[in-house]
Amino acid sequence: MKTIFLLKYGELTLKGRNRRDFENKVIKNAKHVLKDHEILVEKIFGRFVIKTDSTNEEEIKEIGYKLANFVFGLSNVSIGVIVENDFDKINEVAFEQAEKFIEKHDPKTFKIEVKRPFKNMPGTSTKLAADIGAFVWGKLPSLKVKLVDPDMTIRVEILEDYTIISSDKFECLKGLPVGSSGKVGLMLSGGIDSPVAGYLAQKRGCYLNCIYFHSPPHTPQKTKDKVFTLAEKLKQYQQGIRIFTVNFTEIQLMLRKTTDMQYFVILGRRMMIRISNAIAKRYKIKAFITGENLGQVSSQTLENLHCMNSLAHRPILRPLITYDKNEVIEIARKIGTYETSILPYDDCCTLFLPPNPRTKAKIRQLEFEEAKLDFQSLVDRAVETVELVDL
Numbered sequence: 001m002k003t004i005f006l007l008k009y010g011e012l013t014l015k016g017r018n019r020r021d022f023e024n025k026v027i028k029n030a031k032h033v034l035k036d037h038e039i040l041v042e043k044i045f046g047r048f049v050i051k052t053d054s055t056n057e058e059e060i061k062e063i064g065y066k067l068a069n070f071v072f073g074l075s076n077v078s079i080g081v082i083v084e085n086d087f088d089k090i091n092e093v094a095f096e097q098a099e100k101f102i103e104k105h106d107p108k109t110f111k112i113e114v115k116r117p118f119k120n121m122p123g124t125s126t127k128l129a130a131d132i133g134a135f136v137w138g139k140l141p142s143l144k145v146k147l148v149d150p151d152m153t154i155r156v157e158i159l160e161d162y163t164i165i166s167s168d169k170f171e172c173l174k175g176l177p178v179g180s181s182g183k184v185g186l187m188l189s190g191g192i193d194s195p196v197a198g199y200l201a202q203k204r205g206c207y208l209n210c211i212y213f214h215s216p217p218h219t220p221q222k223t224k225d226k227v228f229t230l231a232e233k234l235k236q237y238q239q240g241i242r243i244f245t246v247n248f249t250e251i252q253l254m255l256r257k258t259t260d261m262q263y264f265v266i267l268g269r270r271m272m273i274r275i276s277n278a279i280a281k282r283y284k285i286k287a288f289i290t291g292e293n294l295g296q297v298s299s300q301t302l303e304n305l306h307c308m309n310s311l312a313h314r315p316i317l318r319p320l321i322t323y324d325k326n327e328v329i330e331i332a333r334k335i336g337t338y339e340t341s342i343l344p345y346d347d348c349c350t351l352f353l354p355p356n357p358r359t360k361a362k363i364r365q366l367e368f369e370e371a372k373l374d375f376q377s378l379v380d381r382a383v384e385t386v387e388l389v390d391l
């Protein structure tokens with residue numbers, strides 16, 4: 001008997017062509033996440049199913065796990081089997097699914113849930129549920145029927161050509177399919193925040209490219225490796241990931257030499273934005289994503305954020321703006337970036353850090369400092385050094 005995964009979309013309340021595009025993107029992403037498994041995907045109105053001939057319990061579990069944890073745009077997945085649209089067979093298989101569930105979970109209460117999107121069999125869904133329930137209960141009389149919050153729910157979905165019967169249902173990631181909002185540039189450092197910001201942007205349909213600034217030989221190769229490891233983690237949610245590595249050494253040395261050190265961090269950030277503007281133009285990036293958070297560290301004030309926004313040629317999205325640090329850490333742990341992020345290697349921003357960074361910079365003051373540099377040629381040279389890697 002084929003195992004089947006019944007998948008419901010999340011937030012796809014869109015209509016017409018948009019809806020089809022979104023559905024196609026979710027399906028494409030799901031297929032990519034399952035590229036190591038032999039599967040067949042079928043689209044049915046408002047949902048889709050994935051079939052596999054595999055009888056290997058481990059593999060079936062793994063497919064369910066991947067669908068639940070790596071595909072944005074899905075609401076939930078039920079794992080079950082297919083039967084013909086035939087009442088006797090449906091009863092029999094509902095009972096088998098109940099038995100299987102009982103072996104694993106020892107439920108005391110149960111219910112049968114029937115859905116008939118095509119209304120192709122006689123009777124009402126409630127009547128069908130009662131009939132199947134009576135059959136199952138006849139064979140398993142120790143169970144009690146409980147319609148609200150039972151220990152076991154056997155779901156019967158009667159589709160056009162066949163029926164799906166399932167007992168295991170898992171919540172998926174929700175959100176929008178990666179790619180549906182377009183391509184963005186995640187400013188990825190080795191810290192805790194930016195990978196989480198990237199993940200949340202993916203959740204809203206953004207396809208990530210990463211932009212990473214390093215200052216060799218002052219920042220070690222290990223920091224770069226760490227950033228690449230983080231990008232690999234984010235790659236699990238999309239097809240491939242591109243990293244632009246920018247050499248930031250000359251700029252940092254020049255800032256240190258010529259400008260007032262209390263503006264060092266924010267002037268550096270402004271240079272990052274200028275370089276990112278050039279990358280965005282060349283590679284059709286529609287927005288920037290950062291891990292910035294309001295007031296979390298002294299440089300992240302509204303005044304300082306304004307000094308960056310005012311330069312950016314693309315919107316700067318900051319998914320973590322309202323998050324508490326412990327909420328960010330919780331997500332970082334969930335997506336498996338935390339352990340990498342806390343490795344203690346220097347980032348170019350922790351380098352040369354002034355003792356008192358300016359918390360409320362004024363654009364006028366920054367422009368005064370920037371006038372001491374030939375910043376356009378510094379930016380142009382940095383852009384020339386950009387190293388592009390596709391993981």
Ligand code: ATP
Pocket residue numbers: 186187188189190191192193194195211212213214289290291292296297299347348349
């Ligand atoms: P993170 O944990 O992401 O490093 P943070 O809390 O340490 O963030 P900052 O160091 O002030 O905060 O950096 C703010 C944001 O600026 C980062 O989240 C990231 O998006 C961007 N950023 C900082 N340093 C770099 C870098 N070397 N390369 C690319 N982006 C960077």
Ligand code: MG
Pocket residue numbers: 189190191347349
């Ligand atoms: Mg940082």
